Amino acid sequence: MAGLKIRLLLIVSIFLSVVNAGKTVFIDPHDPWQVFEGWGTSLCWWANxxxxxxxxxxxxxxxxxxxxxxxxxxxxxxxxxxxxxxxxHHHMRIGGDVPGFRPCNNCDYNWTSDANQRWILFAAKDRGADVFEAFSNSPPYWMTYSNCSSGGRNSTNNLNPSYYDAYADYLTEVVKWYKEQEITFRTLEPFNEPTTGLWHELGLLNTTTVSFADEGLFEGEIATISAIDTFDAFNKNVKLYVSQYNTHAYSGIQRSLLHLIAKQNGKRLWMSEWGSWSSKNMSASIKLSEEILKDMRKLKPVAWVYWQIIEHAPNGNDGNDYGLIGADFSNSTIPLDIRLSFYGFAQYTKFIRPGYQIISSNDDDTLAAQDASNKTLVLVCTNKNNAPDTWSINVSKFNISSFNVYRTSNDNETLKLLPNTWSITNGILIYESPANSITTLVFNVTQ
Known part of the structure; x- marks a missing residue:
């Protein structure tokens, strides 16, 4: 029995050593990736x-x-x-019926329209937002075949060709008007006819350029159109009018290929939309973090945009909406429900700021960035496992003077600044990461 007990203890110790073996992460400042210009969100539908x-x-x-x-x-x-x-028609989701600026073919532009979304737009600018893109989900209903702005029939083109020029004029007139109100949209994503010559006529060429195509997936499947398909379909002359490629990240795996296509064509690349279900535990935060990691490390966009930060959740239906914040769009007295995934996103947005250089890390669960002065190094590390893990983080290429650690986890930690009980020895930081947690390490670097 004594021999059996010894063998069992040996097996257990070997098993535990494997489970807790952890990972080794090497950060290389000499392998720079994209210069990041920011984190973002769409204003529809919550701003309405x-x-x-x-x-x-x-x-x-x-x-x-x-x-x-x-x-x-x-x-x-x-x-x-x-x-x-x-x-x-009265079938739009609450908040989804965004007013247009020209209610009929013979109507004048109504610049008092869309006051709610406009208030949020200017509130964003007042709080520091500095990169603006305008996009359209649909032409005005009277330009469509379906006579409705919620979509066409059988996935066919819903824009009546006789209104192609009118639609291009509609979008550019709105962008021009906002420029006069001191909101300059750097790009306009029109979905249709992105190469219209109206840019020259309206004097927008030097301030606003065209972006496309906001496809929902990277590579195509049977009977679907993808970002790669769309980008490949346009000839060189058309691409001359385009400054930025946009892609959503809901499906597909060809991130590196899409990055290469944008690079070869000399286009700025955005991940312009992604969102997923919320939850009361860390599962939504981990999923969000995994998406950011895949996109930032493989797709390498210069901007990453969450779909809808605030969602209509009248009964606190956390888990049935995409919001990082839940709200009742029909009742302003209901308190906001700040979800755990809000803090999961903040682990990135609060520390990797516009102008930071994303740099190489050899671990898929780590995103590394450095500020333009090279005085701050930021690592965001995600433990997506149901057990603690030990990370051996090699920062030997940096002369680090001090660092802070922030964490979001299931243990009532929401972007919590932790007591600093760790040290760096011979360029190595040993960090014990709790199960299902996101940790941001902010290092002060001396030259």
Missing amino acids: AFGGFPDVVRNQAADLVFDFNKGLGLNVIRYNIGGGDNPS
């Missing part, structure tokens, strides 16, 4: 609701989303140019 709420409520929301000190500090804004739906 929140912009009309009382000041105290809409200011709280704007602070949480855009203010660096009070919230996420998002600086990349995608503003939705509403098409305006047929007034005889």
